Amino acid sequence: MIKLDFGKMGGLVTAVTVDYDNGDVLMVAYMNEEAFQRTLETGIVHYFSRSRNKLWKKGESSGHVQKVEEIRVDCDLDAVVIRARQTGPACHEGYRSCFFRTVSPAGELVLHPERQLDPSEIYGGKS
């Protein structure tokens, strides 16, 4: 059984969840050992909520659950990337991804309009 390194961040590892469909980063959150085990056992993503200081089954109240398709770990075992099938928006603000804004070179926030179509679907190139 894999042993992640929960020691660097007070009992947590960083979890990056990406969209199974297109690989976009949906959100960044954190897992303690219990959240990681529950995620492995159930196939549904669980995090540890730092603000509520407790286990957080993503989508428990909203229904916007994340079904695990693949879990990757990094070289030093303190971060995971989860490829998941996302039901509804991942972001509590209603966006598919929490990363719906870009930062301009001048350091200003720019709302990134949601794409209605992925260019790769139209042109066959990489998005």
Next chain:
Amino acid sequence: MIKLDFGKMGGLVTAVTVDYDNGDVLMVAYMNEEAFQRTLETGIVHYFSRSRNKLWKKGESSGHVQKVEEIRVDCDLDAVVIRARQTGPACHEGYRSCFFRTVSPAGELVLHPERQLDPSEIYGGKS
């Protein structure tokens, strides 16, 4: 000028760097305010090394720098996703990505063989 929330993690935000070419997550690291500002100003990714406790210009010794193409921020401003052009491998272990292993449903580490070709290049689908 954007104000990130460096307060939740002792002066750091989480930085997820993805490959400009295919969107794969290359690495997860952390930035303090100086690292974020240097990244914005220079267009070259800088992190804060938690192990060395200092500013870390990625690739400074190896030459494996990351050129910023886009920076996104999440809804609560405590994480960034950087789409970058990666020179050479991102991982110090010589892999393109630090996430070169998957976790099996049974919790075992599985070396993920590097793909020689992206299926989307062959079949035109999404990877």
